Amino acid sequence: MNGASREALAAARERFDALTDNTAVDATKLADELAAVTALLDREVSLRRVLTDPAQPGEAKAELAARVLGGQVGGETIDLVSGLVRARWSRSRDLVDSLEELASAADLVAAERAGALDDVEDELFRFGRIVSSSSELRGALTDRRATVSAKSGLVGELLGGRADQRTERLVIRMVTHPRGRSLEAGLDELSKLAAARRDRTVAVVTSAVPLSDRQKQRLGDALGKLYGRKMHLNLDVDPEVLGGISVRIGDEVINGTIADRLEEATRRMAG
Numbered sequence: 001m002n003g004a005s006r007e008a009l010a011a012a013r014e015r016f017d018a019l020t021d022n023t024a025v026d027a028t029k030l031a032d033e034l035a036a037v038t039a040l041l042d043r044e045v046s047l048r049r050v051l052t053d054p055a056q057p058g059e060a061k062a063e064l065a066a067r068v069l070g071g072q073v074g075g076e077t078i079d080l081v082s083g084l085v086r087a088r089w090s091r092s093r094d095l096v097d098s099l100e101e102l103a104s105a106a107d108l109v110a111a112e113r114a115g116a117l118d119d120v121e122d123e124l125f126r127f128g129r130i131v132s133s134s135s136e137l138r139g140a141l142t143d144r145r146a147t148v149s150a151k152s153g154l155v156g157e158l159l160g161g162r163a164d165q166r167t168e169r170l171v172i173r174m175v176t177h178p179r180g181r182s183l184e185a186g187l188d189e190l191s192k193l194a195a196a197r198r199d200r201t202v203a204v205v206t207s208a209v210p211l212s213d214r215q216k217q218r219l220g221d222a223l224g225k226l227y228g229r230k231m232h233l234n235l236d237v238d239p240e241v242l243g244g245i246s247v248r249i250g251d252e253v254i255n256g257t258i259a260d261r262l263e264e265a266t267r268r269m270a271g
Contacts (some may be wrong), residue, residue: 048095155175
């Protein structure tokens with residue numbers, strides 16, 4: 001993607017991350033709904049062109065998307081799609097490509113929550129190598145005469161019980177809706193998306209007052225250097241911490257709040 005589309009996708013990824021950092025959001029349902037919207041806009045070219053028309057106000061396009069999707073998908077999906085269509089796109093197809101990426105990313109979020117992201121990444125990579133080495137399998141999975149159910153069934157026979165269910169979902173979606181790509185190229189894109197997700201670490205930061213942009217940047221850079229990977233900051237404000245910050249990364253807590261130091265002092269005095 002170039003220019004406006006690259007910026008629009010970057011903003012959409014940030015909104016997606018902020019949404020899915022909330023574990024109350026059903027990532028699998030979100031994946032299904034985003035995939036359904038992808039298929040709709042891939043099929044309905046006129047609608048896609050209206051939703052990416054730079055001459056139309058962003059809010060009007062968002063309202064149109066909400067009307068079209070209302071009652072068919074949940075509020076989280078409508079909010080994400082509305083944000084996407086408010087943005088400017090270099091090509092109308094880039095909107096659909098971005099929706100497809102977010103649908104796949106939602107399945108990877110589900111895998112991450114289940115502690116299976118490493119397995120999914122490895123399974124996607126290995127399945128891609130198997131497809132590359134077998135012209136017969138590639139032909140069966142890309143046969144345009146085969147029905148969606150036949151292709152889905154074949155993937156189920158190959159991966160069912162042998163791979164994580166999220167891997168199977170991702171491969172079925174790629175096989176049944178290749179959208180003009182070769183199967184190998186599509187599987188390679190999924191592998192890279194999984195690898196990028198694995199290298200992303202979430203730090204839950206609690207502070208007494210909202211952090212400034214500069215503070216967030218400095219904290220993110222410092223944590224990134226400390227852990228050797230990119231950090232996404234999930235920010236929370238809690239006046240009870242009385243100053244300082246508390247950072248939780250997985251099971252590890254780095255606590256530098258005044259309240260924590262007061263608690264420690266109280267415990268020592270009581271001892």
